[in-house]
Amino acid sequence: MVRIAVDLNRCQGYAQCAFLAPEIFVMHGDEALLYDPDADEAQRGKLAQAAAACPVRAIVVDAVDEPAEAVPGAR
Incomplete structure (x- = not known):
């Protein structure tokens, strides 16, 4: 799941x-x-584009419920 704020x-x-x-x-x-604050993982690419395109950087996209080893830099 992807969380959007x-x-x-x-x-x-x-x-x-x-x-x-x-x-x-x-x-x-x-x-x-x-907007739907809990988006499907399949939408991650579109969400990243939407967040990057926001001229005022109002959108934050975070992954939730991922194991620590799946997150780069996590220990």
């Missing part, structure tokens, strides 16, 4: 995330962003 105070409604990952992010009106 969006700083809605920072989000300016540019909608790049909704364009790149419409299965997860949806613009509601001109400025309100709706």
Whole structure:
């Protein structure tokens, strides 16, 4: 599972995330962003692109429930 957090105070409604990952992010009106905070692992690539494309860096994508040996640099 992939956990998503969006700083809605920072989000300016540019909608790049909704364009790149419409299965997860949806613009509601001109400025309100709706999203699923728990995305499927299969969406990881799109989520990474969406987070990187955010002009104000409001999106954080984290993996959850992975064993420590699967995480680079973990001991």
